[in-house]
Amino acid sequence: MAKNSSSSTIAPDTAWLGRGRHLGPEPEQDVRRNLIALKAAGVLDDFLDLDPVEAARSTVLHPRDEFSDPGPSARRLFEARWRVADGVTVRAQLTTYDPDARRKDGETGVVWVLAAEAERAWDAHWPSPATMFWPDSDQVDWGHDTVPGVRLRGTSHLPKDDDELRQRLRECTRKSWFIHVVVHEAMTPDALGARPVSSFLPPSLRHRVVEHRATPEQAQIADFAMKRELSVRMPRGGAVVLPAPPQVQGYEPERFTVRNVFLDGTEPTELLDRIREFAVLPRPLPADAEQALMRLRRGWHLLTPEEELVHAQGMVTKYAEALAAMTTSRDLYQQAAEAAQAALAETTGGNGVPRPPVSASAKDGSPLGALTKAFGRFRDPNK
Template structure:
């Protein structure tokens, strides 16, 4: 998989991008079962399950390029198409990858998901993640690539100061998700322990990782975030962490909520800030750019109308190729005839070279001159 490096490309407002890890034993089988079930239920228009090599070799909509290739570590590529808001088509690709280098125990399989709609993305649409993965706590598909954190649940901050700073760096530099830290003013009851991200709209719910600081962690967490990210964590409040590529649109005060009641009620102010943060222009990592390019240029799941357009395009291309071959054949034949004529002129028509006359110094009568003039007659009309 591609390494993260600097980029200046902003994610389009039509796209939904995600990257995580599946820690279960059969990630591709979980995806396959979910796709089959959703197609049978009429949620999906259609889906494809492709071998990466086959997928790279059969790219049809655009000429194949490096960005459209899922890469050597790709395990499987899935495509799905569905409708939202009655008539808006969404196309999505999910690629699973082997871990880089030697696989560590518990590291799982990395997945990259890119989805794009025909118009600006609405957070109230269904999450693309649940089109491929079952929305069940029993399937561990929702782990972030930053170690130790997971979607759809609360992730308590490490007790150790060094571990805490290391996690903050990982989450803000490596992750594609939005990270929110909520401080518990006092230990909450069962309702308060539920993640506040559960109140978010469906399409945003699987793009937010929620961290929790215990009451006694107020000072150490605040110090670590101030040192690493230049943000503060208010007691009993919450803060949305900036990303490494965050532009001038991030305002620490704007994305800090002073009070969050963890009693099971809907934290409206925090939810509004998360939605506002998620709507900011976001710089894509090179890997995210590749995923979006692969979706656009390496798409295979065509509708009947797209198949017809593709077939007509291929007929045109084949006709142009045939015409080019015919023209090349005619040019080759004319060149061969000119060569034969030149050879005949040089040899006098009997295949033997014309003898050289001693003392002859004119270049016009040389065999080389005859060949040059013969080919000159062939080239001149083509100028």
């Protein structure tokens, strides 16, 4: 789950996608408790808790579709449906995966993939799909990126070591699904300044942004590392929204660099505007994200009563067509068998004893010729 190659598909504006890690002991139980509570409160219309293997076998929309299989390391599949402003329906799937045993950073955890899609273009002010499945509480440790040492809903300080810093930048821009922002602390901030900039963002965008902090003494080393690895500069006391390969159309380093960010608890308007602007740029989907979105669309189980009726009617039509095809095939085989029997009877004279062979000149008009023609009709369905 760590590798992240890109596809040629541009992320649709109707979708919300995220991938992270849960470091707590009972991730699936945390999801169940939250779903149950939100349904009881009327926030969710409904939800499902599915075993991945059984879910793949019983996919409603596209049975036995390759996209309905979340993979052998999947632990659990959850589906939820809710409505947002103006009654727009949102459908979402959360899949949890076994941790990667090869990881040596001490932060294995359970990987989760979340794909949500609305009936129209996504609005950043809608509720975050992450908080529909995970509790919006710091007591549940679900908000970590798949990149080690990087977390959501807070700030992550860049490593002190130069090599580790460059590796962090590479992994965040090549493997993560989130938007990454680096903020340089011109001086050590107080409690208000330590507040994450992402906390000022609207709900649905807040959980798509990872905020990195560079300490005052890291100004030069961080600037050099970003220039070398990503061809961007980090101004002292400012911030930059990091690019994500392949190159996003419309991304210009100067455009997404903010010269001054005052970490005094006030809203950094310019930086927030740059983050919002970057979030709506057309970006190619990571390959794993495209698969997650296809599973959501083609492997959906939580149907409404109306959708169940349409699905049942479609199945009745398919069964009727299959039955008609079987009946037609049976009739064709019966006709061929009757023709063969008639030709055989003509050849044997009806007594089961073959007639004497005839000359080649009379072959076409002989009973043997009739039998050959009959079997020829059997082989050629057009006759």
